[in-house]
Amino acid sequence: MKQIALDIGLAAGPTLANFCAGPNEAALRHLMLWAGSPTRSPVPTYLWGAGGSGKTHLLKAVAEALRGQGATAGWLDASVHEPPPFNENWAVVLMDDTHLYTAVQQHAAFNWFVNAQTLQRGVLAAGAVPPAFLKLREDLRTRLGWGHVFQLHVLSEPERRAVLRQAADARGVFLSDEVMDYMLTRFSRDLGSLMQLLEQLDGYALRTQRAITIPLIKSMLENE
Numbered sequence: 001m002k003q004i005a006l007d008i009g010l011a012a013g014p015t016l017a018n019f020c021a022g023p024n025e026a027a028l029r030h031l032m033l034w035a036g037s038p039t040r041s042p043v044p045t046y047l048w049g050a051g052g053s054g055k056t057h058l059l060k061a062v063a064e065a066l067r068g069q070g071a072t073a074g075w076l077d078a079s080v081h082e083p084p085p086f087n088e089n090w091a092v093v094l095m096d097d098t099h100l101y102t103a104v105q106q107h108a109a110f111n112w113f114v115n116a117q118t119l120q121r122g123v124l125a126a127g128a129v130p131p132a133f134l135k136l137r138e139d140l141r142t143r144l145g146w147g148h149v150f151q152l153h154v155l156s157e158p159e160r161r162a163v164l165r166q167a168a169d170a171r172g173v174f175l176s177d178e179v180m181d182y183m184l185t186r187f188s189r190d191l192g193s194l195m196q197l198l199e200q201l202d203g204y205a206l207r208t209q210r211a212i213t214i215p216l217i218k219s220m221l222e223n224e
Contacts, residue, residue: 014057015064020155020163020191024054027150031058034122035065040092042116044123046144048130049152052190055126058152059094062124066091074112076105083108086115092122098144099127099134110140123147155191157184164194171202173212182214 016035021028027047034040047055056077063073071091076083078100086093093116095109109125116123127134131145155163161180168175175183175198187197204220205212 014060014192016058016061018195019054019057019061020195022155022159022163023153024150027058027152030148030150031062031124034124035062038069040122042120042122044113044125044144044147046131046147046149047124047126047152048128048149050128050154052188052192053152053154054192055152056096057192059096059124059126062092063094076109076112078102078105080105083112086112088115088119090116090121092116092124095123095125097127098125098136099129101136103137106137106140110137110143113140113143157189160184160189160191160194163191164198167195167198171198173198173202173205175212179212179214179217182217 016028016032019028030045034045047058049055059075063075066073069091072087072089074084074087074090074093075096076094077096081102081104083105093112095112098109101109113123115121125144127144130151131141131149134141134144136144161184164180164183165175183194183197187193201212201217201220205216208216208219210216
């Protein structure tokens, strides 16, 4: 059966607390210490891994953690076609999708990196491949790779099932094996999307006074 892409109601924004680390515990612990320190290290950190491994979640979670401290961050990803100049008020610079950067974005990223280092500000970047394989201008590529580098791994299916079960139990929601199978085979399998689906299902089940079943999932897709 054709897999359905999940694009229905979104849950609360990404945080470090709601990141399901699995095999990526070392990267999460590093970022929790780094983002939570008032004297965070200016040594850059680079995350790489396949789609759905949690790169964007972690970058947005760091931005959220900084907002909670009253700090701001510069954000650059492949959708920012006209990047702003570096802002000295930024506590850190966050750069996502580095493997997709155009020449204009690479120029901005290099400028941001140099200014951040000059002012002893942090840099957190992410891409689909290790720094050595980034097809970027050499001065930017080498800078992205000289600090902490973590590979992020996509959770295995048993790990995704365990996380979903734990999240459902925390909500007081029962997910049968049949419903779990349906969620994992009919929808986007990355964990962030599955957690959003669970929240949407929980809300719809409460509104309709029904248990979470496959017919309820189909009804939600038709009516939401």
